[in-house]
Amino acid sequence: MQGEKVTLQNIKGIGDKISEKILNSVGGEENLQKIVENVDVEKIANIDGISQRKAIEIMNQLLNNPTYEFIKSDRAMEIYEDIINKILAYSNTSYSKNRILLLSPSKDMERIQKQIKFVMDAKKQVSQLPIIKLRGLMKNLKEVEKPKAEYDASKVILVETEEDNSYLTDLGLNQYYPIITASDSPLLQEELMNYDLIFYVYSQGILDFEGMPNLVMINIEENDYEIVPEKIINFFTHNQNLFNRVYEIQKIRGQETILGEIIPIIDELNVIDKREVDIEELVNSLKKDMDEELENAIQNVDLEGDEILNLLNKNLPPKINKIFDEIINERKKIIREKTGFDFDPYLRKYPIEIDDSEIQRIQLEQSSKKENDIFDVKKSAAVELNSIKEQAIKEVEDAIKFDYEFSLGSFAYEYDLNAPEFGDEINLKEALHLELALRKDDENTQTIDYKLTNDENIALLTGANSGGKTTLLETLTQISIMAQMGLPVSAGEAKIKLFDEIYHFSKKRSLDAGAFESFLNVFIPIVTTDSEKLVLLDELEGITELEAAVKIISTFIDMIKESNSYGIIVTHMARELMNYTDIRVDGIEAKGLDENYNLIVDRTPKMNFLAKSTPELILKRIYEKSDDNLKQVYARILEKF
Numbered sequence: 254m255q256g257e258k259v260t261l262q263n264i265k266g267i268g269d270k271i272s273e274k275i276l277n278s279v280g281g282e283e284n285l286q287k288i289v290e291n292v293d294v295e296k297i298a299n300i301d302g303i304s305q306r307k308a309i310e311i312m313n314q315l316l317n318n319p320t321y322e323f324i325k326s327d328r329a330m331e332i333y334e335d336i337i338n339k340i341l342a343y344s345n346t347s348y349s350k351n352r353i354l355l356l357s358p359s360k361d362m363e364r365i366q367k368q369i370k371f372v373m374d375a376k377k378q379v380s381q382l383p384i385i386k387l388r389g390l391m392k393n394l395k396e397v398e399k400p401k402a403e404y405d406a407s408k409v410i411l412v413e414t415e416e417d418n419s420y421l422t423d424l425g426l427n428q429y430y431p432i433i434t435a436s437d438s439p440l441l442q443e444e445l446m447n448y449d450l451i452f453y454v455y456s457q458g459i460l461d462f463e464g465m466p467n468l469v470m471i472n473i474e475e476n477d478y479e480i481v482p483e484k485i486i487n488f489f490t491h492n493q494n495l496f497n498r499v500y501e502i503q504k505i506r507g508q509e510t511i512l513g514e515i516i517p518i519i520d521e522l523n524v525i526d527k528r529e530v531d532i533e534e535l536v537n538s539l540k541k542d543m544d545e546e547l548e549n550a551i552q553n554v555d556l557e558g559d560e561i562l563n564l565l566n567k568n569l570p571p572k573i574n575k576i577f578d579e580i581i582n583e584r585k586k587i588i589r590e591k592t593g594f595d596f597d598p599y600l601r602k603y604p605i606e607i608d609d610s611e612i613q614r615i616q617l618e619q620s621s622k623k624e625n626d627i628f629d630v631k632k633s634a635a636v637e638l639n640s641i642k643e644q645a646i647k648e649v650e651d652a653i654k655f656d657y658e659f660s661l662g663s664f665a666y667e668y669d670l671n672a673p674e675f676g677d678e679i680n681l682k683e684a685l686h687l688e689l690a691l692r693k694d695d696e697n698t699q700t701i702d703y704k705l706t707n708d709e710n711i712a713l714l715t716g717a718n719s720g721g722k723t724t725l726l727e728t729l730t731q732i733s734i735m736a737q738m739g740l741p742v743s744a745g746e747a748k749i750k751l752f753d754e755i756y757h758f759s760k761k762r763s764l765d766a767g768a769f770e771s772f773l774n775v776f777i778p779i780v781t782t783d784s785e786k787l788v789l790l791d792e793l794e795g796i797t798e799l800e801a802a803v804k805i806i807s808t809f810i811d812m813i814k815e816s817n818s819y820g821i822i823v824t825h826m827a828r829e830l831m832n833y834t835d836i837r838v839d840g841i842e843a844k845g846l847d848e849n850y851n852l853i854v855d856r857t858p859k860m861n862f863l864a865k866s867t868p869e870l871i872l873k874r875i876y877e878k879s880d881d882n883l884k885q886v887y888a889r890i891l892e893k894f
């Protein structure tokens with residue numbers, strides 16, 4: 254389905270006006286190509302004046318998908334859209350939303366069976382997963398984002414030639430730091446002093462940086478992410494939440510994942526700044542006890558005459574020097590351990606003084622070393638991250654794609670759907686309307702068995718008001734549409750016949766004023782073509798006076814009987830119809846009201862059984878629940894039954 258080339262011809266197929274509108278809105282053919290590759294129905298539906306249904310139709314055309322006009326009436330279309338919406342409620346990503354929107358019925362057995370297997374496998378998989386937790390992680394999962402480069406003007410990249418400069422610029426590294434070419438700049442030294450840090454990206458290594466502040470040397474032959482590690486590190490920190498989520502998802506799904514490696518690498522980056530010791534403070538704090546130690550040690554020294562003479566010439570006698578050495582060396586050792594630098598900041602005086610220029614020299618050295626350390630950590634992080642980048646992006650894509658499976662699997666699992674079989678009859682066991690399927694365990698919910706065969710391909714459905722006739726009819730439509738969409742269905746067992754067309758007419762929709770003529774215009778052509786149809790009629794007698802309705806519908810019944818089509822007609826005029834045609838009559842019978850005035854009813858129709866409408870039961874129920882005034886009226890009505 255993906256990767257199809259969009260041709261103007263495809264677009265033209267949907268009409269000049271609309272194709273022009275679409276091309277204008279999306280900004281040309283190339284963008285449209287992308288939209289089609291991503292099956293992005295939502296994008297097309299967002300265009301002003303294009304409905305979702307139209308967008309789906311357009312997308313199917315653009316994809317060269319065979320369009321199959323299975324659904325032939327408004328009510329059937331509503332039921333189809335209701336199915337789609339129920340599945341969409343389980344979708345977490347635009348990707349799966351778009352794919353669900355394109356689920357459509359077909360008569361292609363191979364395609365149907367393949368899709369049913371896919372959904373049943375997904376259902377099984379979902380049944381073993383912590384659904385709620387996974388749904389939380391999957392919600393609004395989006396693809397990785399490319400962060401904008403963050404420009405840091407406090408640091409600079411220094412190169413030797415104009416050529417090197419344009420090479421790095423082509424790599425996009427000028428988006429991170431200013432780049433200066435040494436040969437271009439007569440006042441180079443001065444200019445460089447403006448920056449905290451110089452990345453000297455060398456090709457010859459000819460520049461001298463004596464007396465320069467912080468410098469990091471990088472070979473220009475390194476990869477771009479080794480020269481500016483931020484390039485790849487920022488990508489990972491920017492998408493870190495996403496990667497963390499996908500990592501959790503992968504673990505829950507039992508998938509191999511490399512995403513666990515990201516966190517320790519990023520953590521390592523977060524601690525590098527905090528390692529530094531304040532040299533000046535350390536040197537000062539160590540000095541505190543030195544004077545006292547010196548005093549105590551020197552008090553115990555006996556000096557000879559020539560030693561005292563030397564002292565007068567400001568030369569310390571070896572005995573005293575030794576004391577200084579001991580005391581200072583002890584501190585130098587501590588400093589070396591704490592900072593990694595070997596130096597002597599103490600002047601041999603009493604009280605001991607600190608050599609500020611030495612401190613400054615070391616501080617510079619320390620800062621440069623720190624920058625180099627940070628750079629090394631970043632660089633090795635970048636190398637590691639680069640080696641997993643492709644896989645990390647792929648894992649995110651996989652998780653997004655998994656949502657299609659996850660949505661369909663969750664839908665099938667929560668509605669407890671089962672794979673149908675296909676054959677030459679309709680035979681449902683333990684079927685349930687989707688609206689009732691989530692309340693399966695409710696004591697009032699009853700599953701239904703029902704059957705139509707080659708020999709009895711049409712039946713009347715009669716029976717109690719509120720007995721469940723409309724519900725059964727809609728259940729059949731749902732199951733039929735879902736099976737042809739390649740979905741498992743809401744029934745314990747289901748045998749389904751594949752039809753070319755499905756019609757569902759309901760009183761609720763077809764009964765507007767003046768509907769009779771327009772109804773005939775839709776209804777009668779049904780029997781003029783050879784295609785195999787499933788026709789479901791819900792109490793259509795109201796369209797005109799009773800006798801005329803009986804004549805129309807009985808003629809219709811005879812024609813269906815002679816065809817390969819199937820039909821069910823819910824009616825309260827079965828007795829009248831039976832005078833005109835020979836047809837199986839099924840009935841849902843209400844036996845009475847229980848103590849709470851609920852209908853006692855077996856919702857599975859009895860075959861060959863003309864059930865009464867028993868409106869008196871509903872009247873009795875309302876009578877019992879009404880206040881006194883209304884009660885009197887209902888009592889008078891009931892007397893007449």
Ligand SMILES: Nc1ncnc2c1ncn2[C@@H]1O[C@H](COP(=O)(O)OP(=O)(O)OP(=O)(O)O)[C@@H](O)[C@H]1O
Nearest residue numbers: 697698699700717718719720721722723724725856
């Ligand atoms: N199998 C079932 N289990 C539980 N409740 C059901 C079942 N079938 C129908 N009902 C409930 O019974 C009520 C009446 O259903 P429905 O409208 O299908 O009856 P009907 O026979 O078409 O009624 P009427 O002849 O008055 O139009 C609805 O509230 C519906 O939810």
